[in-house]
Amino acid sequence: MPDFEPKIVAFVCNWCTYAGADLTGTSRMKYSPQVSIIRFPCTGRIDFMLLLKAFASGADGIIVSGCHPNDCHYSSGNFHARRRWIIFRGLLDFLGIDVRRVQFSWYGRWGRSRATSACAAWA
Amino acid sequence: MNALREKARELLAAKTVQVVIGYGRGSGGSARAVFMRAPAQAAELIFDATCLQNLAVYLMKPEVRKLGKAALVATPAALRTILQLAAENQVADNSLLALAPVGEDIMPLATFAAIEAHVAAADHDLSAAEGAELGKFAAMGLEERRRFWEEQFSRCLKCYACRAACPLCYCTRCTVECNQPQWIPVPAHDLGNLEWNVMRAMHLAGRCVNCGDCSRACPVGIPLYLLNQKLISDVSSVFQARSGMAARSDNAMSTFKPNDPEDFIR
Amino acid sequence: MARIGVFICHCGENISATVDVGKVAEAAARIPGVAHSVDYKYMCSDPGQQMVQNAIREKNLTGVVVAACSPRMHEPTFRRACAAAGLNPFLCEMANIREHCSWVHEKGDATTEKAIDIVRTLVAKVKKNKALQPIKVPVTKVAMVIGGGIAGIQASLDIANAGHRVILVEREPSIGGHMSQLSETFPTLDCSQCILTPRMVEVAQHANITLHTYSELESLEGFIGNFKARIRKKARSLDEKLCTGCGLCAQKCPTRRIASEFDAGLGLRPAIYVPFPQAVPNKPVIDREHCTYYLKGKCRLCEKVCPTQAIRFDQEDEIVEVDVGAVVLATGFDIKHSDFFPEYGYGKHKDVIDGLQFERLASASGPTLGEMRRPSDGKVPETVVFVACAGSRDPAKGIEYCSKICCMYTAKHAMLYKHKVHHGKPYVFYMDIRAGGKMYEEFVRRAMEEDGVQYVRGRVSRIFERNGKLVVKGADTLLGARPMEIEADMVVLATAGVAQAGAEELAQKLHVSYDAHKFYAEAHPKLRPVETNTAGIFLAGACQAPKDIPESVAQASGAAAKVAALFSQAELVREPLIAVVDRQAPPLYSSCVGCFLCQSACPYQAIEKEEIRGRDGQLLKTVAKVNPGLCQGCGTCVAFCRTKSIDIQGFSHEQVHAEVLALLNRGDRDA
């Protein structure tokens, strides 16, 4: 389906991934305009219900991205988030929702471009 | 059963407790909760295979708490519930008396330590049958599972009986009642039902003690216990954590280990 | 009804090149609640900010969305502008349609559509913003400087001279860093110790500076203005108060054949040693890995000869706890050594040395007391080849950047060699000469013209030993890339400057981000070079990227100025983006049920228990309460709380929920 334009929402942490996205901008790397970013102070702040709400509101794919373990600006936000993602992803899979539609990642400041290529390829 | 009645009469007479919560014969041969205030009522107490309801749910009801110190006929699930409520600072030590039926006689457990010892003696993991049923789901294909739950959730009326029956759903204002923002849509359409059921399961993750009351309460017979058991098995296999085992235990979902295992974060 | 002002910036043409800003302005005007929607070429310019302020006053706006660059760039600018116009600054949000939209997508409808989506998302968020007042937090006016090289020394002195107390933590037994190892410094060739040691003494004698040498940072907790640092003072096996620095122990110590780190492995030192004569503090340290007493329990000679009985073999590491308000990272750099190069012999040729080793050969306090003698047999080298770009500008070896200082110190080395060996023949293999500083180009010309240093343009392909000579196989690309061989007596590799070992662990202790090469990441490469993204932690010197002494000193003074500015206010104003627990009228008092599972989610232990009592003093409820001083606003508790009773200002439930719905086209009208 060539004209399938997937709508992708990226929940990102303000320190690593948002700054990484800025860096991707300053270095003019290209990625699909289907991806839009919502800023959170930390991945620890991303509530699983927001992911549900995003799917329910028509998002085709979701990226949740934050700082590498040990790099979190708040030291443990990403660790808590990881624990929730492990359980939440297990539940979604149990309910028959394709977990490939949710892409979890640690993107350091310079890694944003990897995210964009990943989602572009995936989409 | 008469050991139980004897104990209840004795407690009420000596006023060590103000109310004894136990099982009485309900309509159609079922068992229902009875709240005995006077020693004479102790005769109504029964305890047999039909007494499944987790009476600990009444410990959190304001109407019951008003009555004062309670004694509770406690099944193993109820004991685990008490310990989990303790871990969540909802019940204080020595604020209740658990009467654990062991065979024919009754084991009074007055302190959390006693309850912990009693609970620790038995095995509380998911039974082989429960594990097998979860395994059956894992074997099913993604599409097959989606259709199964879509059909189940389509029958949900959003009556929230499961919430009322669950001893750990004691929140005064549940997120469901939050309308700024409206997290869970009020109508019972399929998307709203999915969000509600996922939220309920996630909010019980690392807490649910697998008493099964939610499924028994559901008027349309949705196998809600499967959701909770799935999370119980995940939490115990991945994080080696078990709820309802100790009065002082931190919650699996609000703590972490630096090397929590996962294979999907790139 | 909300009255939102939307201001779309062209950013010159950075945005308008690929986003149809007019269309975005029109679409924004149609969003319910938007009372004013305009676009302008330079929103962040004075006229641009003026437009915003006028619109606020004329249209009585209750919220502002500026669609321009990243909030990390101009959010403070526009929030200040709104505050000046009487609108609470926290009712102003930035929509990032530059870094996240116009710069990363091709021109076209999809890009404009996305820009509209982003604006609509932020408009939805602004409607849910609340007016917030900044939090006032006390500032501990004590600075901690980590790293006692020239950058750390300069920063400490500047902060101390600004009247604040400084704690300088240095890992080595003495401060001085790499500069103390140098012989003379470019571009003036003045002796390194002569210009450095006075500063070192000044640090030691400065009333405001507490010096912890042979110590490392154990941990750092807290946040800007309120850090709590734990410093591990490694055991020197010596009572510093009693020791007079007479040096008798070092003279008598029988274990003398340990490679001296200070002499870059060329010289030897005893087990109890002072790194170099002008060390500050001039107190020895016992190297427990080599001292016979610690290995076999024998000897203790130093204890016997010590006139003041200052030796303490049983001394333990000591943890010192200090409250500091700001941290300056000045941990410096390291260099690659000759074993890093397969094609130059994997380090097996003794006479293929690195820059620091040459400095030690040239230095009067070095192993050869300044005489130019090669390490293998002590002969005076007749022909010396200097290889620039050894490891730097070499993606194949994982170091693609230029280390900036090697061209200059290579020219200096060649000159020093010529000054000491007049008939010597120095050659320099180079790719480009990068001498951009003041008096730098003239310095290199002097090396070529007055000291007859032969510069050959080409990179060395291989170095191997052939009957006593080091054959340097190079090519001269200015002579038709003819391969040529120079039989050298000694080769000095100007090796790549890299991050200090342990830089990554230290960064993780301070939650400071760092790049792929473990250099610390500055907040903004151009506009905030001495700050990090972690408020209250500043950078100085080569730990941020390889740089020379003048730049390190300039950065150190810059960082010191930042610290002084931070300490100039009585209180620190902090953004009020912190968590708050829901409170309501009786009888509920709060939706929080007091399960306190959020306490274990908070990394800053900012959640306390609050007892709610009725008028009769009877305990009604115990609910959570957030300590505004400690909460950093990470929001982990917010996403965990089952009853949504704890919310974070600036990223509240309502705000992010509105954002998600708006982004996916389901605006206010639905659900």
Next chain:
Amino acid sequence: MRSDNHAHPAGPALADRVLEKTGVDVARCYQCGKCSAGCPLAADMDFPPSQVMHLLQLAAGFPEYAELALRSHTIWLCLTCEICYCRCPMELDIPKVMDALRHESLAQKKTNPKARDIIAFHRAFLDSVRTTGRLFEMGQVIDYKLRSGHFLQDMLQAPWMFLVGKLHLLPERVRDRRLLGRIFARTSKAKEKRP
């Protein structure tokens, strides 16, 4: 990699064809000279490797540089000993570039006259492989002498080699020679198709 946000004239420049065939982007070469320094035969080359790369870099604007590269003696002297690729800081596969230039030089009949013997040797080598499936050394040397005209070369070696049993008079043949023939036909046809 070429940044794609401003258009590049993907014209027929030699460097673009080299990029397309070998994946090596000559724009990455910053002329450090390390390849020429290490090349065993750089001293005998008219354009040492670093200069061939520079010719390719400028060939787009100066077609005569492409000619110099294709007509150079260097591309035939290169023994593909891989020293340059192993030490190149930008990890450029220079031997592969030399291969590509040789193929173009042959295709456009611009081979350097000084390389006549080298090419003759290679051609003789492939003749033997095409006919017998393996290298028949004696046959190849005769074929080489016919092509190169050096009839008397190594005349003294031949008898000694025969005496010590190093010279086989009869070729060893592959059984499925027809397949070898088809392989050679298909590859030579593919060569015609290329520019």
Next chain:
Amino acid sequence: MKTGFYPGCSMKGSAREYSESLLAVAAALGRDLPEVPDWNCCGATAAHNLDPDLALALPARILAAAEKEGMDEVLVPCAACYSRLSVTRHELLADEALRRRISGLVEADFRGSARVLNIIEWLAAIPGLEGMVKAPFARRVACYYGCLLVRPAGVVNFDRPEEPQSMDLLMKKIGAEPLDWAFKTECCGAGFSVSRTDLVAKLSGLILEDAVARGAEAVIVACPMCHLNLDMRRPNIERRAGKKYHIPVIYITQALGLAMGLPAKKLGLQRHKVAVKFPAANSAAKDI
């Protein structure tokens, strides 16, 4: 683990002694080396110099034949063939479309399942080699790797591309004293042996000069082309250098054979241009 054997054309002709010594050693070690059925020439330098497709086709057919025969790995003693087979396998596995096209061209489905092994890898993998040594090869030797055994590193990833050690370790196992010399991986002139013998004389001359200067008593090689240039071209080298070099050049398999006490005749030592003998003065071992 089935190990195939790809001799290559020179082993049948000018490098007969390499094949003889290899087979003798293999027999002594009880290792059979079944040849790749109906193997063809790998095209060596000629193919990749003149025709890119041919350069991949010839090796692809060899490997496909080995795979059909169920060989898990193929021993390729000649460094040039080893390089061509390794490069082909590397490129075809990296590019599926290319793999399909070349497989079509050679009418055989190349899968890349067979690993390509060089002589040192094969010898090093044989356990208990030291135990087989009867007469330690107690000589000072210069181990010469040449270019294609260790480069290009990304493709062959065998030992270190600069100053490799694997052959030195092998020689130490059989009692030799490997020298640290500077021309281990410098080029000997390879395919120019016939077409540009003058250049071979120069390059190989430099190699011998350094080996002799270090006091080496023999140069150990693992490639027929290197042996051809260093041994058979000795007159050209000596004429160009204006001096004599008596240092013998022997294959690693020959050195191993000698150490295992195999007779010199079976190892083909009599086929060398430079006689394989060591002046009695400086070594106790009996003259061969």
